[in-house]
Amino acid sequence: MVCFSRIRVLIRPLFVSFTAISFIFWFYVINSLLGNSVSIKRNSPTSHQSNPIKSCPLISPKLVGRINLSSEAIAVISEEDEDVLVSRMTGQLKAGGMYKPSGCKARSRVAIIVPYQNRKSHLTLFLRYLHPFLQRQQLSYVIIVVEQFMNGAGRSPFNRGMLMNIGFKEARLLPDKYECFIFHDVDLLPEDDRNPYTCPESGKPRQMAFSIDYWDNYRPTPSNHFGGVTAFRVTDFQLVNGFSNSFWGWGGEDDQLYQRVRFHNLTVVRAFDDQPSLVHLARYKTLSHVKAKPNPSRKEILKEGPIRYKTDGLINLRYHRVDLQLRPLFTHIVVDIQPKQRQAVAFNRVPGHPYLSYPYSLTGT
Numbered sequence: 001m002v003c004f005s006r007i008r009v010l011i012r013p014l015f016v017s018f019t020a021i022s023f024i025f026w027f028y029v030i031n032s033l034l035g036n037s038v039s040i041k042r043n044s045p046t047s048h049q050s051n052p053i054k055s056c057p058l059i060s061p062k063l064v065g066r067i068n069l070s071s072e073a074i075a076v077i078s079e080e081d082e083d084v085l086v087s088r089m090t091g092q093l094k095a096g097g098m099y100k101p102s103g104c105k106a107r108s109r110v111a112i113i114v115p116y117q118n119r120k121s122h123l124t125l126f127l128r129y130l131h132p133f134l135q136r137q138q139l140s141y142v143i144i145v146v147e148q149f150m151n152g153a154g155r156s157p158f159n160r161g162m163l164m165n166i167g168f169k170e171a172r173l174l175p176d177k178y179e180c181f182i183f184h185d186v187d188l189l190p191e192d193d194r195n196p197y198t199c200p201e202s203g204k205p206r207q208m209a210f211s212i213d214y215w216d217n218y219r220p221t222p223s224n225h226f227g228g229v230t231a232f233r234v235t236d237f238q239l240v241n242g243f244s245n246s247f248w249g250w251g252g253e254d255d256q257l258y259q260r261v262r263f264h265n266l267t268v269v270r271a272f273d274d275q276p277s278l279v280h281l282a283r284y285k286t287l288s289h290v291k292a293k294p295n296p297s298r299k300e301i302l303k304e305g306p307i308r309y310k311t312d313g314l315i316n317l318r319y320h321r322v323d324l325q326l327r328p329l330f331t332h333i334v335v336d337i338q339p340k341q342r343q344a345v346a347f348n349r350v351p352g353h354p355y356l357s358y359p360y361s362l363t364g365t
Contacts, residue, residue, distance in 0.1 A: 252298030
């Protein structure tokens with residue numbers, strides 16, 4: 001018995017040690033298997049986790065600065081073979097003139113709205129020039145051209161403000177949601193790609209075309225000038241109820257837009273306000289054209305001011321969409337803004353108005 005007891009005393013520590021070693025061994029084996037399983041799951045191609053795309057740089061490395069817009073350079077752009085151009089452009093663009101940069105996430109999603117009627121040569125040059133310009137700024141954008149329909153009865157006076165409003169409404173129906181809008185005349189080209197086409201700050205719509213070649217050799221336009229090229233956040237444009245629909249013929253709609261902006265206590269800013277030495281980067285070249293006949297009643301309509309702000313604009317916009325096509329370089333929307341049943345109630349306050357047959361309150365779909 002004594003011998004057996006001594007053997008038990010000698011074996012017990014060995015048994016305890018063996019049990020402990022076994023426990024530790026199996027613990028590490030199981031832990032290792034679980035770790036490999038998690039690692040395999042993380043590295044699996046079927047994993048839902050992916051590295052987020054980084055935002056594009058604040059200043060694009062693709063900018064080239066001032067661009068040659070001499071008559072010779074413009075001729076080269078305008079005369080490039082259309083098939084070659086479309087082939088080159090469509091490799092980067094989606095149908096409808098929609099673009100997103102590759103390799104980074106754009107910091108601004110911008111819809112460019114262009115009102116149009118009978119300016120084919122200008123539109124051709126504008127599209128060929130502006131696409132590379134915007135792409136060098138690494139923007140996510142779309143170019144929407146809103147064309148005023150010409151029916152058999154003849155051409156009605158151009159309504160720039162209404163076409164801008166229609167472009168805004170149609171762009172809001174697109175799958176991609178754009179944060180801001182740049183309302184852009186087809187005959188103005190930015191001369192330097194350091195001129196930002198990014199979204200403005202909320203509450204601060206941006207007047208962009210304030211240094212224009214035809215205006216006293218690029219001398220800044222007056223502070224109340226708010227035409228040519230302007231940028232708005234969606235919420236700000238909705239707040240002011242868009243452009244007035246009441247201006248038929250040249251002039252007035254941009255002046256009243258400025259009035260609406262001021263009425264709603266928004267602050268109009270210009271590029272490089274805080275850096276006057278860089279104002280030359282915001283210059284624009286004007287494409288030559290025959291000046292349109294001014295609307296003789298624009299001043300009378302402007303005087304009505306606040307009467308129109310709430311009732312005349314996005315809120316009462318009516319038009320008939322004649323056609324919509326996603327062309328290689330732009331989204332083309334043709335609209336009829338002449339109703340079958342014409343109303344002149346809104347113009348009764350303006351005696352002798354020459355455009356009574358083209359009211360701003362339109363019926364249609």
